[in-house]
Amino acid sequence: DGGITQSPKYLFRKEGQNVTLSCEQNLNHDAMYWYRQDPGQGLRLIYYSQIVNDFQKGDIAEGYSVSREKKESFPLTVTSAQKNPTAFYLCASSFRPGTGRSNYGYTFGSGTRLTVV
Amino acid sequence: AQKVTQAQTEISVVEKEDVTLDCVYETRDTTYYLFWYKQPPSGELVFLIRRNSFDEQNEISGRYSWNFQKSTSSFNFTITASQVVDSAVYFCALSSSNTGKLIFGQGTTLQVKP
Numbered sequence: 001d002g003g004i005t006q007s008p009k010y011l012f013r014k015e016g017q018n019v020t021l022s023c024e025q026n027l028n029h030d031a032m033y034w035y036r037q038d039p040g041q042g043l044r045l046i047y048y049s050q051i052v053n054d055f056q057k058g059d060i061a062e063g064y065s066v067s068r069e070k071k072e073s074f075p076l077t078v079t080s081a082q083k084n085p086t087a088f089y090l091c092a093s094s095f096r097p098g099t100g101r102s103n104y105g106y107t108f109g110s111g112t113r114l115t116v117v
Numbered sequence: 118a119q120k121v122t123q124a125q126t127e128i129s130v131v132e133k134e135d136v137t138l139d140c141v142y143e144t145r146d147t148t149y150y151l152f153w154y155k156q157p158p159s160g161e162l163v164f165l166i167r168r169n170s171f172d173e174q175n176e177i178s179g180r181y182s183w184n185f186q187k188s189t190s191s192f193n194f195t196i197t198a199s200q201v202v203d204s205a206v207y208f209c210a211l212s213s214s215n216t217g218k219l220i221f222g223q224g225t226t227l228q229v230k231p
Contacts, residue, residue, distance in 0.1 A: 033218070040224075041223065042208065042221045042223040042224045043208065045219075048218060050217065058218070090160075094217060105167055106164075108154075108161060109161070111161060
């Protein structure tokens, strides 16, 4: 079945470490997104990518980096520059805007819960 | 700028009560899409409904109904005869047909007590 797989489900990071969250989709979606969720703040967009080898900053990109080398994959790296990384991270995908199918919906992964120890 | 406001942070009802979750949005786009998602304690987002800006017809799906009013920029969600399984966080979201970005409201936590 098609879908989005995020791994790991739980991740612990030590102070000063970089960690990478995985997001893989087999839906043939062009666009992929990373959101961060904190209690009481809803979901905020970190980065998004509409095509391979291209991505844009969202509302809270500082301290994060991404790559989009393959259509199926959009990994997110939480760098040591991110001062408060403890949160729930959700990855999503959709068809690319302008194709007439982009707003058919967004598919979300099951999330990664990152904790700083 | 695009914005989604869910003024109700938390709502608590007793089972079988009807409950309405409010959503107000702001956008300058003429074409846009509105969504409702449910987030149970497990964390994944469950898609409930999508509505485009040209379709103001209200929709009913089982115990769920949605009232889209462009004149007041609102897209409210009503659960009829609520059940304990409806307990979750509900998000309203807005998407631009130009950028494809999905902008979320703060979410409303619904607790349905037996």
